[in-house]
Structure formats: structure tokens, C-alpha cells
């Protein structure tokens with residue numbers, strides 16, 4: 001912050017004017033978001049929009065939603081979904097977002113939420129605030145004409161189209177009632193669904209799987225570029241949202257997508273990095289991974305609670321020394337065993353910082369990988385291996401929800 005700069009004034013927005021200004025600042029900062037109708041309201045949760053003023057002028061904002069996060073072992077823990085972070089381009093690099101995010105972390109801790117997550121527009125900003133990349137997603141393309149399913153792939157159950165107008169309520173109900181429970185999944189608040197509704201303006205299709213009242217999955221997709229569609233020699237559809245909570249839903253919805261004879265390519269925007277998709281086809285080359293990207297940026301706000309609420313594999317206990325300059329109550333030593341986690345006053349086997357611990361916490365990276373990057377110090381020989389035995393998970397974490 002320049003020496004002569006006025007102090008940054010932080011406030012929770014209470015007036016509609018401030019909430020609207022915060023949304024406008026985010027949109028100006030983001031530059032390229034799709035337009036929203038002028039009467040679009042109800043997109044932020046009351047009491048969770050934080051604003052920053054310089055010289056009395058509102059120049060920055062950060063939002064969060066009340067949500068849950070599924071951690072290894074399937075437990076759903078209280079979680080703040082941090083979003084709509086923006087500073088007017090006229091006022092960047094003056095410490096505004098630093099002030100907002102530090103204050104926001106304090107507020108989240110005071111709410112009793114053990115973790116926060118966000119999706120980042122840029123990779124170089126959030127680690128300094130203690131966030132680490134805890135899950136990734138793959139973007140995948142399927143060459144539909146080459147994609148012949150193996151005979152061993154089951155049929156799946158019935159699928160049906162939903163009417164565009166009534167789909168949102170039903171999708172939210174299915175998402176909530178099926179208790180989406182893979183590691184890394186988050187609750188989707190009503191505000192998130194409202195934004196999808198506002199942004200889905202072009203042609204799009206929604207299909208659910210399962211008998212009415214017992215749906216266990218859905219898929220939303222749209223043409224990639226509908227200009228000249230009837231004569232287009234390379235027609236592609238983009239899958240924006242694919243939720244399958246049972247194997248039957250996975251197979252039924254996949255078969256539905258593949259049944260589009262008119263389509264050449266199916267682009268899956270978000271899939272788990274260990275997706276089983278390619279194993280479904282006789283020719284695995286029908287599937288191309290076109291990119292792997294950071295997804296969940298995780299912040300352990302209450303390190304003890306976060307460590308204690310996930311499961312561990314059987315193995316020897318390890319003691320971790322964690323540093324957290326922003327939330328210093330987290331700094332200290334933690335003994336992790338398969339049955340219990342406790343704070344201890346003892347020499348550490350491994351030393352690291354809170355962002356590195358977050359990177360490992362959901363099982364998306366290993367202690368060995370982070371030690372190779374110089375982000376973990378091994379004080380006892382064999383401790384990296386012991387920690388990996390405890391922290392390892394069978395599947396890669398994945399949220400599948402972009403916000």
C-alpha cells in the first residue's frame with residue numbers, strides 16, 4: 001500500500017445500494033462476463049458481501065455463500081464458498097483485495113466454518129492467503145463416431161427431458177436429495193442455481209435419469225456453435241453439468257449423449273481427472289483429454305477441525321508443524337493418527353504451511369509431490385511415506401461445480 005494512501009475501510013454490505021455496487025464492481029473487474037438482466041437480484045447471500053472503500057468510495061468487494069464440502073470419508077463439513085472477488089481496475093495493487101480476503105477469513109472463522117473454497121480466475125493470487133489447489137478437473141472430448149461402448153457397459157435406467165422453464169427447481173431438488181457425496185463435492189446454494197438460470201440463454205437441453213420422484217442424475221448440454229448447424233461438418237455439443245450419483249445414472253446419461261447421431265464431438269467441460277470415461281469404449285482413443293485445470297482452491301480456516309473431520313487410512317501417526325501467518329491460531333503441531341487428531345507440544349515429523357496442507361487435504365496431491373517441490377520439510381526419515389499412507393484416498397477429489 002502506498003505510504004500516503006487513505007486507510008481501506010471494510011464493511012459488511014447491508015443496503016441494497018451497496019450490494020448492487022459490489023456486484024457492479026465485480027462485473028467491471030471481470031470485464032467479460034455474460035450480461036445479466038437489469039432486474040437480476042438475489043444473487044448474493046444477505047450478510048456475506050464484504051465491501052472495501054478508499055476515500056469513501058466503494059472500490060472492491062468479496063462475497064461468500066454458506067455451503068458444505070465433502071471431505072475424505074464422505075463427511076460434509078460447514079464451508080464458505082468464496083466468490084465475486086473484485087477490485088476496480090482503477091484501484092488495483094493498493095492492498096484492497098488483501099484487506100478484503102484477510103477480513104473475510106476472520107469472519108468465516110467467526111461463523112464456525114472450518115474451510116473455505118474458491119475458483120480462481122488467475123493462479124498467482126490466492127496462495128499468499130493460505131489457499132491451495134486441492135482438486136483439479138479435466139476437459140475431455142469424445143469423438144462420438146469412434147465411441148463404441150463395450151458390450152460390458154450396462155444399459156442404465158430411463159431418461160427424460162425436462163422443460164426449460166421448470167428445470168431449475170427440479171435440478172436443485174435432485175442435487176440436494178441425492179446427497180452428492182464424492183470427495184470435493186460442495187452444496188449448491190439457491191444463488192448459484194439462479195445464476196445458471198440467468199446465464200443459460202441459448203439453446204440448451206436438460207435430461208434427467210431415473211423414475212419420476214427417484215431421479216439420481218442429470219445432464220445439461222448445448223450446441224457449441226449453432227450457426228450453420230444443419231450443414232456444419234463438425235457438430236459439437238458441450239456438456240456443462242453432468243451429475244450421476246449412481247452407476248445406472250452414469251451409464252444411462254452417457255448412452256443418452258452418445259445417441260445424438262447428428263453430433264460429431266461431445267465436449268465435457270468438467271470431469272474428474274480420474275474419470276472412468278475412456279474405459280467405457282472399445283477404442284479408448286475416442287476420448288481425448290484436452291486440458292487439466294485447477295478447480296478447488298481450499299483454505300483450512302480451522303486447521304484442527306478440518307484435520308479431525310476427515311478420515312485417514314491405517315498407518316503410523318505423524319506429527320505436523322503448520323504455520324499460518326494470517327490466522328495464527330492455526331500455527332502449531334498436530335498429531336495425526338488413523339483414529340484421532342490432536343494438538344500437541346512435540347517435535348514435528350513434517351513442517352509445512354497452511355496452503356500446502358490444503359493442497360494435500362482432499363487427496364488431490366501427495367506429501368511426496370509437495371516435498372519434491374520444496375514445500376514440505378521432512379524432519380524424521382520415513383515421515384513423508386507415513387503421511388502419504390495416512391492421507392491417501394482411493395479417488396481423486398472433484399467438485400464439478402464452478403462458481
Ligand SMILES: CC(=O)SCCNC(=O)CCNC(=O)[C@H](O)C(C)(C)COP(=O)(O)OP(=O)(O)OC[C@H]1O[C@@H](n2cnc3c(N)ncnc32)[C@H](O)[C@@H]1OP(=O)(O)O
Nearest residue numbers: 029083084085086087092093094095096097098118121124
Ligand atoms: C474467487 C473469485 O472471485 S475469482 C475472481 C477474482 N477477480 C478477478 O480476477 C477480477 C480482476 N482482478 C481484480 O479484481 C484484482 O486485480 C484482484 C482481485 C485480482 C487483485 O486485487 P488488488 O486489490 O489489486 O490486490 P492487492 O493489491 O491486495 O494485491 C495482493 C497481492 O497480489 C498480487 N497481485 C495482485 N494482482 C495480481 C495478479 N493479477 N497477478 C499476480 N499477482 C497479483 C499483488 O502484487 C500483491 O502481492 P503482495 O502480497 O506480494 O504484495
